[in-house]
Amino acid sequence: MTVEQMFALKGNLVYTEVPGKLTARRDAYLVCSGSQVTGVFDALPPAMTDIPVTDFGDQLIIPGLVDLHTHAPQFAFRGMGMDMELLQWLEDYPFREEARYEDFIYANQAYDRFVATLTRGGTARAVIFATIHSPATLHLMEMLSEAGMQAYVGKVSMDRNCPPALREKTGPGLADAENWIINSLGLFSGVRPILTPRFVPSCTEKMMKGLGELSAKYDLPVQSHLSENRAEVQWVRELHPGQSYAEVYDGFGLLGKPKPSIMAHCVYCTEEELDLMARNQVFVAHCPQSNTNLASGIAPVRRMLKRGVRVGLGTDMAGGFSASIFRAMSDAIQVSKLRWALLEEDEPFLTIPEVFFLATKGGGAFWGKAGSFEPGYAFDALVMDDTTLGSKENLDLEQRLERIIYLSDDRNISAKYVAGQRLF
Amino acid sequence: MTVEQMFALKGNLVYTEVPGKLTARRDAYLVCSGSQVTGVFDALPPAMTDIPVTDFGDQLIIPGLVDLHTHAPQFAFRGMGMDMELLQWLEDYPFREEARYEDFIYANQAYDRFVATLTRGGTARAVIFATIHSPATLHLMEMLSEAGMQAYVGKVSMDRNCPPALREKTGPGLADAENWIINSLGLFSGVRPILTPRFVPSCTEKMMKGLGELSAKYDLPVQSHLSENRAEVQWVRELHPGQSYAEVYDGFGLLGKPKPSIMAHCVYCTEEELDLMARNQVFVAHCPQSNTNLASGIAPVRRMLKRGVRVGLGTDMAGGFSASIFRAMSDAIQVSKLRWALLEEDEPFLTIPEVFFLATKGGGAFWGKAGSFEPGYAFDALVMDDTTLGSKENLDLEQRLERIIYLSDDRNISAKYVAGQRLF
Numbered sequence: 001m002t003v004e005q006m007f008a009l010k011g012n013l014v015y016t017e018v019p020g021k022l023t024a025r026r027d028a029y030l031v032c033s034g035s036q037v038t039g040v041f042d043a044l045p046p047a048m049t050d051i052p053v054t055d056f057g058d059q060l061i062i063p064g065l066v067d068l069h070t071h072a073p074q075f076a077f078r079g080m081g082m083d084m085e086l087l088q089w090l091e092d093y094p095f096r097e098e099a100r101y102e103d104f105i106y107a108n109q110a111y112d113r114f115v116a117t118l119t120r121g122g123t124a125r126a127v128i129f130a131t132i133h134s135p136a137t138l139h140l141m142e143m144l145s146e147a148g149m150q151a152y153v154g155k156v157s158m159d160r161n162c163p164p165a166l167r168e169k170t171g172p173g174l175a176d177a178e179n180w181i182i183n184s185l186g187l188f189s190g191v192r193p194i195l196t197p198r199f200v201p202s203c204t205e206k207m208m209k210g211l212g213e214l215s216a217k218y219d220l221p222v223q224s225h226l227s228e229n230r231a232e233v234q235w236v237r238e239l240h241p242g243q244s245y246a247e248v249y250d251g252f253g254l255l256g257k258p259k260p261s262i263m264a265h266c267v268y269c270t271e272e273e274l275d276l277m278a279r280n281q282v283f284v285a286h287c288p289q290s291n292t293n294l295a296s297g298i299a300p301v302r303r304m305l306k307r308g309v310r311v312g313l314g315t316d317m318a319g320g321f322s323a324s325i326f327r328a329m330s331d332a333i334q335v336s337k338l339r340w341a342l343l344e345e346d347e348p349f350l351t352i353p354e355v356f357f358l359a360t361k362g363g364g365a366f367w368g369k370a371g372s373f374e375p376g377y378a379f380d381a382l383v384m385d386d387t388t389l390g391s392k393e394n395l396d397l398e399q400r401l402e403r404i405i406y407l408s409d410d411r412n413i414s415a416k417y418v419a420g421q422r423l424f
Numbered sequence: 425m426t427v428e429q430m431f432a433l434k435g436n437l438v439y440t441e442v443p444g445k446l447t448a449r450r451d452a453y454l455v456c457s458g459s460q461v462t463g464v465f466d467a468l469p470p471a472m473t474d475i476p477v478t479d480f481g482d483q484l485i486i487p488g489l490v491d492l493h494t495h496a497p498q499f500a501f502r503g504m505g506m507d508m509e510l511l512q513w514l515e516d517y518p519f520r521e522e523a524r525y526e527d528f529i530y531a532n533q534a535y536d537r538f539v540a541t542l543t544r545g546g547t548a549r550a551v552i553f554a555t556i557h558s559p560a561t562l563h564l565m566e567m568l569s570e571a572g573m574q575a576y577v578g579k580v581s582m583d584r585n586c587p588p589a590l591r592e593k594t595g596p597g598l599a600d601a602e603n604w605i606i607n608s609l610g611l612f613s614g615v616r617p618i619l620t621p622r623f624v625p626s627c628t629e630k631m632m633k634g635l636g637e638l639s640a641k642y643d644l645p646v647q648s649h650l651s652e653n654r655a656e657v658q659w660v661r662e663l664h665p666g667q668s669y670a671e672v673y674d675g676f677g678l679l680g681k682p683k684p685s686i687m688a689h690c691v692y693c694t695e696e697e698l699d700l701m702a703r704n705q706v707f708v709a710h711c712p713q714s715n716t717n718l719a720s721g722i723a724p725v726r727r728m729l730k731r732g733v734r735v736g737l738g739t740d741m742a743g744g745f746s747a748s749i750f751r752a753m754s755d756a757i758q759v760s761k762l763r764w765a766l767l768e769e770d771e772p773f774l775t776i777p778e779v780f781f782l783a784t785k786g787g788g789a790f791w792g793k794a795g796s797f798e799p800g801y802a803f804d805a806l807v808m809d810d811t812t813l814g815s816k817e818n819l820d821l822e823q824r825l826e827r828i829i830y831l832s833d834d835r836n837i838s839a840k841y842v843a844g845q846r847l848f
Contacts, residue, residue: 076814079830080823082757083775113814295761295773321830330745333506335762337719342766349719351507390500390537399504406503406745409833 006033006048009381009417011056013040014401015063015373016357019305023373024397029053030061032379035420039375056383056415058392060400063371064124064380064418065325066363069223069264069285069314071129072140072153073098073107075114078318082293086229086319089294091163093318098131098156099165107136115143117323120410124380124418125150125363125370127223127262127285127314129196132156132166132173134180145188148423150367150378154196154223155180159207162198174210181218190419192220199225200236200248212253221260221366223285224249227273228265229296246273256280260366264314265290266304267297278308283366286311286358288331290319298339301332302347305354312363313355329355329405352402383415384408430457430472433805433841435480437464438825439487439797440781443729447797448821453477454485456803459844463799480807480839482816484824487795488548488804488842489749490787493647493688493709493738495553496564496577497522497531499538502742506717510653510743513718515587517742522555522580523589531560539567541747544834548804548842549574549787549794551647551686551709551738553620556580556592558604569612572847574791574802578620578647579604583631586622598634605642614843616644623649624660624672636677645684645790647709648673651697652689653720670697680704684790688738691715691723695731702732707790710735710782712755714743722763725756726771729778736787737779753779753829776826807839808832 009032013025031038031048044051074094081093101107118126128144130137130153137155144151157177159168168176177195184193195211197203203211215222227233227245236245246269249255255263257280264285269277277284286299304311313328314320322328329352336349364371370378386392386400389407404412416423433456437449455462455472468475498518505517525531542550552568554561554577561579568575581601583592592600601619608617619635621627627635639646651657651669660669670693673679679687681704688709693701701708710723728735737752738744746752753776760773788795794802810816810824813831828836840847 079827292758292761295765297765334716337716338762341719341721403503
């Protein structure tokens with residue numbers, strides 16, 4: 001990297017290197033080389049004094065946020081129909097809406113809104129469910145790439161316990177998945193495919209086995225849902241007696257090692273399942289808002305962290321109505337407080353430095369080095385203007401960050417960089 | 425009222441006449457005479473065809489929202505310091521900040537921000553704690569009145585268990601309260617005084633007795649806090665053995681009948697206390713976000729409603745960080761779902777029509793007739809433009825209202841009327 005390809009942002013940097021601890025650097029320089037962080041400096045080193053500097057004054061600069069779990073085709077009905085539990089809701093809302101994505105024109109319009117909202121918000125990187133339809137999924141990947149976002153996108157696979165319009169035939173479904181992989185792998189800058197069995201109840205063993213084989217063959221990660229709701233866990237127990245929900249995935253090579261995987265929710269995982277996930281380095285996508293809206297429960301995040309499970313945050317639209325990982329951070333703190341207050345367990349609730357870690361470096365680890373300003377990390381940055389949020393008199397950067405997490409909206413994001421590129 | 429003083433708004437009206445049921449009228453006229461609703465009409469009656477009509481097209485028109493409990497002097501630190509429980513938090517944040525309101529210049533600046541935010545948001549009517557300082561409290565009342573808001577504002581009374589800077593001497597404190605009443609009663613259009621013992625632990629019996637007498641003498645309502653947090657409830661038990669928390673207030677004429685009163689929180693009220701409140705027609709200000717942030721718990725709203733207790737919603741800034749009663753509605757639903765999921769009780773969670781009632785006619789009843797579009801009700805209306813929230817294709821008004829409650833912010837409020845006056 002030559003000096004010509006470098007630049008710096010100047011402002012108040014706040015990020016996390018280790019869970020639970022904020023690093024705050026006032027009036028510092030964040031230097032980018034290509035798409036990566038070179039380092040953080042109080043004054044530019046002599047070799048860099050000629051690089052262009054954008055001075056953001058008293059604003060805060062934080063790492064771009066990471067959304068480990070969301071459903072692009074559910075964006076259209078977010079904020080509606082939230083008066084039912086998971087299994088009934090799936091029938092009435094997601095399945096009905098997702099069937100429409102066979103219509104490429106409709107999908108194009110709907111995904112356009114999704115991508116625009118994602119791009120304008122704080123999310124730099126996202127892991128996304130599409131639908132079973134490859135053409136619309138490829139188009140979503142292209143749109144995200146053109147917008148400058150970093151993403152994994154999954155064409156959904158499902159061949160049982162779902163409406164006919166969304167039920168794949170197992171063999172052709174697997175063939176379609178493989179074609180979609182071939183047609184997307186390496187094609188969209190910053191956007192890659194991820195294998196996506198919807199969840200155990202909607203995938204036959206043959207389907208899960210085939211997806212595990214595709215994961216191995218193409219060296220691809222996996223995403224799915226795990227232990228979201230009591231009735232769903234009971235259903236899986238009936239479908240696969242003698243195995244835990246996590247073991248079902250593991251048996252088909254869909255639960256972490258050797259390929260990375262993300263399991264959304266994990267509200268009702270047993271200690272044994274958490275240990276299995278820790279061993280396999282599975283990422284949990286904690287989706288507090290969705291788990292609340294669907295009356296699923298509150299995931300034991302503190303326990304996961306203690307057992308060494310990797311955790312990031314997810315919006316899970318449209319089980320969650322909000323597209324914002326800022327909101328996911330405050331939601332994560334809030335539900336952990338209610339878990340503490342109602343269950344009277346001995347696990348303290350989550351703190352701002354902890355959820356900020358989950359929202360940045362925690363989820364960012366799915367990409368390797370993302371979500372921090374340490375050297376070698378992907379250069380994802382949000383510039384936050386908090387002047388509308390109240391007086392800054394006597395506030396330290398930690399307090400300003402807390403207020404941003406609770407009160408900001410997209411109007412407070414004054415600039416956004418993803419992988420070294422400025423999106424706005 | 426002559427026809428000259430009448431006008432109409434045209435649009436899609438949604439409101440509640442009875443708890444749990446929405447009334448939706450597409451392309452209807454909402455007619456105002458002076459400060460009151462004349463009625464809702466599909467077409468203007470012959471006698472009214474000449475009145476001015478503002479046509480809001482496809483937008484939704486809903487009653488102005490009611491905030492039954494908030495603290496104006498805590499607005500300055502909302503979104504910060506939310507990592508502790510009630511009693512420690514009171515020492516570290518509210519008490520420290522409220523002491524500054526002895527400084528009139530500081531109070532003026534801080535209240536200016538509070539009033540501006542309240543006015544720009546969905547709240548038409550609010551019941552507000554100020555501080556112990558009469559001059560700043562009078563100024564807050566004047567500012568609210570000039571902004572066109574409807575409010576009850578309380579100079580806080582407290583004479584024990586608080587920092588010296590905020591501790592009144594009992595006799596002079598009561599005299600100051602009476603002077604403040606005399607100086608504010610009837611003086612500020614739309615804004616009236618309300619007696620405000622902070623809560624039992626911070627008021628001596630002599631203070632509570634004196635405030636009860638002032639309530640009777642000047643025919644004034646009362647607001648306070650009740651059963652917010654386990655440690656607080658235990659403290660009151662030690663201070664007043666042999667009585668329930670609610671009975672302590674009742675013994676001093678501070679709990680409803682004959683004068684109306686509002687008790688914030690009521691998370692841990694016993695069945696006997698709820699029955700007492702129902703008999704006395706006390707309003708509960710349910711503040712779900714604050715109860716979550718301070719890890720207090722989840723109030724049993726369904727149980728309150730079943731027992732005939734009157735309930736409205738409160739933001740309780742800055743225990744709550746949000747100024748929005750829209751957010752209080754979605755929070756109320758969310759926490760009721762978590763109560764249901766975690767405690768596995770047999771009380772179904774709250775629904776959109778129920779929380780919409782609490783946020784409008786439920787809390788509005790504190791003013792008599794407010795919070796609905798029925799004839800004779802105060803003309804408070806919000807015009808909601810939901811075009812940025814997604815497609816409206818095939819949506820009914822109930823779905824659009826639900827989405828507004830979950831997703832809107834102040835940008836979606838395109839016009840606001842309070843007591844017949846257009847604020848913007």
